[in-house]
Amino acid sequence: MPIWQLCPNIHSVPQIVACTRNDKTGSKSVSGRPKVSPQLNRWFRARAVRSGQKLDRSSLRTQPPEPNPPVRPLPLPVDPDGAVNLDGADVMTVKSIYIVSDGTGWTAEHCVNAALGQFDYCLVDRGCPVSTHLFSGIDDAEKLLEITKQAAKEGAFFVYTLADPSLASAAKQACKLWGVPSTDVLGPITEAIASHLGVSPSGLPRGASGLPLSDDYFRRIEAVEFTIKQDDGACPQNLAEADIVLTGVSRTGKTPLSIYLAQKGYKVANVPIVLGVGVPRTLFEVDPKKVFGLTINPLVLQNIRRTRAKTMGLSSDGRSNYSEMNYVREELEFAGRLFAQNPLWPVIDVTGKAIEETAAVVLRLYHDRKHICTMPRISKRY
């Protein structure tokens, strides 16, 4: 029996487990891990987990593991008006994060997600399972205290964005009183900005100020609507109106990227490159400073297209070569030649990049080309 089957369920208590793993060179190591960079190590872990192996966690602790804190036996929370959907087996081990806001809570959620990105390596194999619970519109002390009490019962971590200073203070005190670890996400930065600007914060959550929605807001709405109408080269004659033009073969992420950029206020047009069809003439007539080419690794593209074809119910009996490797390579080479003929278009390799990352690259280049600075930046005036 492999050694890991003798060990308790990895979900409950992280174990130092020996594993058998094939590394890239084909050699097997029965214990420990090959001497590799931390990044490659993490990649191995993810790959190992996906192939069903257990992990050696010894490298992930910068200090000796602390003794596990005593786990309070938590009763399953059952309310008079219905059951809470919790997996009973995991109640003792899933760590909860309560995200509380007197506004929408999206800022706090964004911060929590970003911070959790630092723990991807153990989230990916459920070594440190986490549940987040977002409570928005919590604008009175009674609701706030009820949530804090629940957080205390569940042993949750409490993250909050409470614009109202009295609510923020109440949250801080209640958490301290009931031993709930907490972080105020916006308080410190708001106070610092107040000091920098020399004015006081309003103390009102988003939407409660009574001020009309800003011009910038309506500009972003307009950009989203423009971009949706433009999607997939629908109106080539409107390329001139776009702020940014994305071009690339199918499944290089043009659509989700264009939407992401649109939500930041940029009108985006997509122009697909199709082998044998080419691109609209108008693409060569727009200001090259706003055109960005997208490319991707052919193996990854083939994989994406196969998945897509399956979802769309397209058969793989040769009637469509959309995801065939030869076709994929040819189409990418065709796009490559087009990009080479238009050297002013930056070409971004989106392989393995999340949309948010590609967007950051596009916008950094976009702004750098508009306003030359020693250090590229995205500037905005309020």
Add this chain to the structure above:
Amino acid sequence: MPIWQLCPNIHSVPQIVACTRNDKTGSKSVSGRPKVSPQLNRWFRARAVRSGQKLDRSSLRTQPPEPNPPVRPLPLPVDPDGAVNLDGADVMTVKSIYIVSDGTGWTAEHCVNAALGQFDYCLVDRGCPVSTHLFSGIDDAEKLLEITKQAAKEGAFFVYTLADPSLASAAKQACKLWGVPSTDVLGPITEAIASHLGVSPSGLPRGASGLPLSDDYFRRIEAVEFTIKQDDGACPQNLAEADIVLTGVSRTGKTPLSIYLAQKGYKVANVPIVLGVGVPRTLFEVDPKKVFGLTINPLVLQNIRRTRAKTMGLSSDGRSNYSEMNYVREELEFAGRLFAQNPLWPVIDVTGKAIEETAAVVLRLYHDRKHICTMPRISKRY
């Protein structure tokens, strides 16, 4: 000459200025302000500004105004490789916020925007003009120090998300050394989560972990693509596949709202309600728990439609009654009757709400209907 014309430019130094203002009751007060709630007060300010009046700022200080810090005469930054685009006249007065990240910087930008929401009341009339400058991908100390030096020159406030602990430490020390006020947005929350989970953060920015993109990420991409194809009731037969169905008359914000929700991972279908045309039969066949009605104040809707018609070049000579008040009211009443006949559909009034706020309401209701809890929440498992 009105008294405010005797006062210096409001951009440079906030002044206590008497103003003449019509309040809601029609009476005029020559100095000070009517006794109104803080929210209504802020609304008056915004309205006053838009009608060209100066503001009485005395209520916005919780303590006597500090003497203005000495303004260092800043030379216009001119680089060998080009000019920086700064309005010379404003260099002395616009406050800068530098947003620095070794990743994309979107989290820090989101936090800064949220915090600046607390200062809308003085941003809206440029009483405290602010420029933000986002530097993403700053992953080495040299670039970091160069930016910090520039921040010191400009008297900027420095906000950072630096996953690499040595970079974060370098930023903190450099800012302290050069007297640059700074805030670490993610450090505190990351440390707190690390303590809560009992594991160490990876210290790697987004995208550098080498881990493959998560299933949740691909789910969000799929949701965006689904939602774009669905936009404007294009495929009523696919309503069943959607997680959320939005319905309402034209210009109630269905499109931008559906995209916002899609980016959070929800497949959204939009079904427009049109007077005289009705809605597809399939709308009544889907699970009512996922249908949400949108409504809006008729005056506001008329205004939005007029602006839209102008943008689209539609004439206002009677050939289209799209933005005529009678038509607007009739169409809203038609929608209202439809909603009344389907009482299981929650109806959300979007008047004056930003998309993010409406989204928070929709999702709170959506999750509450799926999993009954004492306190409505949006829960997610990692």
